[in-house]
Amino acid sequence: MSTLANDLRLAFLLTQGSDRREWWRVTLTALGAALATGLGLAAAVLASLQGRYQVPVADGLLNNPGQRSGVILTLLLLLVPVLGFLGQCARVGAVHRDRRLAGLRLAGASVGQVRRIAALETGIACLIGSLVVTVFFVLSLLREWRSPSALAWAGIALVSLGVPALGALVSVLALRRVVASPLGWVRRVGPRTGRGPQWVLLGAMALLVLVALVAVASTYMDMPDNTFKAAPLTLFAVLLVVGAGAVLLSGAVAKLTGKVLAGRAGNPAVLIAAERLRQDPWAAARTHAAVLMGTVVGSGFIGVRATLLADIAKYDYLTDRADFYTAGLNLTATAIVVGFAITFAALAVGTAESLATRRRGLAAQVAAGVPYEVLGRALILETALPLVPSLLLAGAGGTGIAFAYAMAMAGTSVLPFGALLVPVVAFGACLLAAATSLPLLRRTVRPGELRYA
Amino acid sequence: MSTRHILLGLLARGPSHGYDLKRRHDERFPQARPLAYGQVYTTLQRLVRDGLAEVDATEADSGPERTVYRSTDEGARELAEWAGGIAPPAPFVTNEIFAKLVVSILADGDPAAYLRAQRAAHMERMRELTAVKTAPGADLSTVLSADYALNHLDADLRWMNTTAARLTNLTAEVDPA
Amino acid sequence: MSENHPGPVPLLAARGLVKAHGRTRALRGASLELREGEILAVTGASGSGKSTLLHCLAGIARPDEGSVTYAGERLDQLPEKRLSALRRTDFGVVFQFGQLIPELTAVDNVALPLLLAGTGRGEARARAGEWLERFGVRGQEEQRPGELSGGQAQRVSLARALVTGPRVVFADEPTGALDSLASEQVMAALVHTARESGTSVLLITHDAQTAAYADREVTLEDGVVVSEAEAPLGVSR
Numbered sequence A: 001m002s003t004l005a006n007d008l009r010l011a012f013l014l015t016q017g018s019d020r021r022e023w024w025r026v027t028l029t030a031l032g033a034a035l036a037t038g039l040g041l042a043a044a045v046l047a048s049l050q051g052r053y054q055v056p057v058a059d060g061l062l063n064n065p066g067q068r069s070g071v072i073l074t075l076l077l078l079l080v081p082v083l084g085f086l087g088q089c090a091r092v093g094a095v096h097r098d099r100r101l102a103g104l105r106l107a108g109a110s111v112g113q114v115r116r117i118a119a120l121e122t123g124i125a126c127l128i129g130s131l132v133v134t135v136f137f138v139l140s141l142l143r144e145w146r147s148p149s150a151l152a153w154a155g156i157a158l159v160s161l162g163v164p165a166l167g168a169l170v171s172v173l174a175l176r177r178v179v180a181s182p183l184g185w186v187r188r189v190g191p192r193t194g195r196g197p198q199w200v201l202l203g204a205m206a207l208l209v210l211v212a213l214v215a216v217a218s219t220y221m222d223m224p225d226n227t228f229k230a231a232p233l234t235l236f237a238v239l240l241v242v243g244a245g246a247v248l249l250s251g252a253v254a255k256l257t258g259k260v261l262a263g264r265a266g267n268p269a270v271l272i273a274a275e276r277l278r279q280d281p282w283a284a285a286r287t288h289a290a291v292l293m294g295t296v297v298g299s300g301f302i303g304v305r306a307t308l309l310a311d312i313a314k315y316d317y318l319t320d321r322a323d324f325y326t327a328g329l330n331l332t333a334t335a336i337v338v339g340f341a342i343t344f345a346a347l348a349v350g351t352a353e354s355l356a357t358r359r360r361g362l363a364a365q366v367a368a369g370v371p372y373e374v375l376g377r378a379l380i381l382e383t384a385l386p387l388v389p390s391l392l393l394a395g396a397g398g399t400g401i402a403f404a405y406a407m408a409m410a411g412t413s414v415l416p417f418g419a420l421l422v423p424v425v426a427f428g429a430c431l432l433a434a435a436t437s438l439p440l441l442r443r444t445v446r447p448g449e450l451r452y453a
Numbered sequence B: 001m002s003t004r005h006i007l008l009g010l011l012a013r014g015p016s017h018g019y020d021l022k023r024r025h026d027e028r029f030p031q032a033r034p035l036a037y038g039q040v041y042t043t044l045q046r047l048v049r050d051g052l053a054e055v056d057a058t059e060a061d062s063g064p065e066r067t068v069y070r071s072t073d074e075g076a077r078e079l080a081e082w083a084g085g086i087a088p089p090a091p092f093v094t095n096e097i098f099a100k101l102v103v104s105i106l107a108d109g110d111p112a113a114y115l116r117a118q119r120a121a122h123m124e125r126m127r128e129l130t131a132v133k134t135a136p137g138a139d140l141s142t143v144l145s146a147d148y149a150l151n152h153l154d155a156d157l158r159w160m161n162t163t164a165a166r167l168t169n170l171t172a173e174v175d176p177a
Numbered sequence C: 001m002s003e004n005h006p007g008p009v010p011l012l013a014a015r016g017l018v019k020a021h022g023r024t025r026a027l028r029g030a031s032l033e034l035r036e037g038e039i040l041a042v043t044g045a046s047g048s049g050k051s052t053l054l055h056c057l058a059g060i061a062r063p064d065e066g067s068v069t070y071a072g073e074r075l076d077q078l079p080e081k082r083l084s085a086l087r088r089t090d091f092g093v094v095f096q097f098g099q100l101i102p103e104l105t106a107v108d109n110v111a112l113p114l115l116l117a118g119t120g121r122g123e124a125r126a127r128a129g130e131w132l133e134r135f136g137v138r139g140q141e142e143q144r145p146g147e148l149s150g151g152q153a154q155r156v157s158l159a160r161a162l163v164t165g166p167r168v169v170f171a172d173e174p175t176g177a178l179d180s181l182a183s184e185q186v187m188a189a190l191v192h193t194a195r196e197s198g199t200s201v202l203l204i205t206h207d208a209q210t211a212a213y214a215d216r217e218v219t220l221e222d223g224v225v226v227s228e229a230e231a232p233l234g235v236s237r
Helices: A002-016 A020-048 A065-091 A094-106 A111-144 A150-174 A176-180 A195-222 A226-264 A268-279 A281-314 A322-357 A359-367 A372-410 A417-435 A438-444 A447-451 B003-011 B018-028 B037-049 B073-084 B096-106 B111-134 B140-165 B167-174 C050-057 C080-089 C106-116 C121-134 C150-162 C180-197
Strands: B053-059 B066-071 C012-021 C024-034 C039-043 C065-070 C091-094 C168-172 C200-204 C216-221 C224-227
Touching (some): A094 A111, A226 A268, A226 A281, A322 A417, A359 A372, A372 A417, B003 B018, B003 B037, B003 B053, B018 B066, B111 B167, B111 C180, C024 C050, C050 C168, C106 C121, C150 C168
Parallel strands (some): C168 C200
């Protein structure tokens, strides 16, 4: 226990004396953990219910196990953009942290000790975020539900402690290469490929999908109708496949775009953006994964929504309960919008971080007379270039799902052309998110940055 | 610097007369102090006396008489021993600048002003040597000997910089009154 | 000041520059003249304000007080856009490191200023290649800065600074991170090119051997330029 206290003190001392950007990382990590905990708690409590219940929120949407499982699925799916956000946050000030940990190794700290310190740094940030949300969640839960079941309490405890534990685990995994060598990444030859965090993210997503399937399956246990049970699962699988395809395509296309453009670009901004893509094509794919998934889900949903609304209007027995159905649709729409919002926040954080990391080099470019406008355009192009083809695929996939659903359910009476708008809007929003860091370009890229060797 | 060993070294490539030796010395060691003609002859005579060199022939085709010298086996042995032996690293510290500073303090002079002037002179010489070594067509011997001098002047300069910063302490030590 | 002007009006002149970074005053009334075709070394202890002086002279930073005149124009009063354009066309900069874009190949890094000026890609790369060849960076045109040695990277930086044919090159500790042989190659490349094309060079260094490449040397002391003969060498007064 005394070693733990010692490590804790070291971790605290190191964080205290660290760069302002590291505080940004801690704050954003806590925020991400809070979001993840909130979603997880809601999902856990809902999953603890079995059969019919009178749940006094959301227009009776949570009363039936069938709809409840849909909501749980949505909540868990929302964890995907949150994970992406956390992944971006982990990169804020990462170079500094890596140096510091490598310095600790040089100063004689053991591998285990450095791992514990890194885990404590992230774990404590996550714990703070998770505890704050848990307290508020439990307080508001007790107002609606006087005595939650033991299962609900277990779920709450599991989520509120599991999130920080997972955060710590992920930080240890992400740092395994720094920790291995005392010299760490003090000297970096060429940009790294960043394969580590990618696997961590993929692993986390796979785990999430598994949890979602189990949760959905458990709430369906009382449902006799098997075909109904399979529908959301199939939809989910198709969405995943299209999304993963878009992400893979994004990386491949980034690589190809970079190669083709770097060879002929006469425009300096295009040249810089293309070479950055060629050097690290998966960085773009990683960042855009959640956007692409969101686009597939979003355009697919528009199709489902249009069809359902048409059905509600058509059949009397549905029109009677129109409130119930529209509430469900609106809730899903809200979830998708929230997911997009988190994703764009992650994108903005990622762009800002990439700027902050490169600020000395960029300051040198400005000093050499490269106009801010060229650097700004390169920054935007880095986001835009790989996004166009993969968003096209994601949009096409999503729209395909929407049309397929509409035709299967309602014949040709309703065609969800609104689905086509989703990729366009997503593209615009991505550019806007990247553009939020343009003011930062002027603010951080100052000659003062040139003064430190 | 041992002139006798350098002359022995120049003789190692074959017999040669005094004037030729001086010319080859000045060519081979650019930026070094040029050998005086008289010094070449006295050194050669001492080498003959010690059995390290001997008279090869005396030429007198036109103009003055020229004595051609060559190295003996004993001379070759002596040369090999000298060339392989290490040069004693700074056995006595001879530092004229330091001596001038101390004297200047003792005689109530202005050691700081002296250091400034000395530094300026050093820099001027370093610029000269750099110009010599960067001149188009400078051969490697010129570059290397200029580099040698530049490094020594640079060391002097650095010593002067640290000394200038500690001049007050030095004054107190040398002149406690 | 002890300047005696053998030539006509100086190409670049600073008068009474004052510049503060937060509470520390890096420059406290520094004045300096750089003549056409002259290589001028600025030396001084670390923290004496050398880099800040260079930033003010090159139009990278604006002085709080004082004036910077380049070819009859007041740099300290020009808008940022004009300054940026001037830095592209008339000035070249070489820093200790960091001025190469890590993602671009050596030849593209050198070609970048030409591309910014609107030269076509093919021609820009061809001209960049000539400069690299001239500075002895052959066969490494397609390598990225991370794959080059320090000396090679610095010669690529030099090529990038010189490719547009600038009138003034600003070099801030160009050999600061190099061993003596690499330093010598970089400085020889810089000095030869400058002499050949009549380019003025403002060379900032704390190293006497690097400063010795210059025609003239001034020393900066606590944010003020003291001419060489008066350099107080950090004597406590």
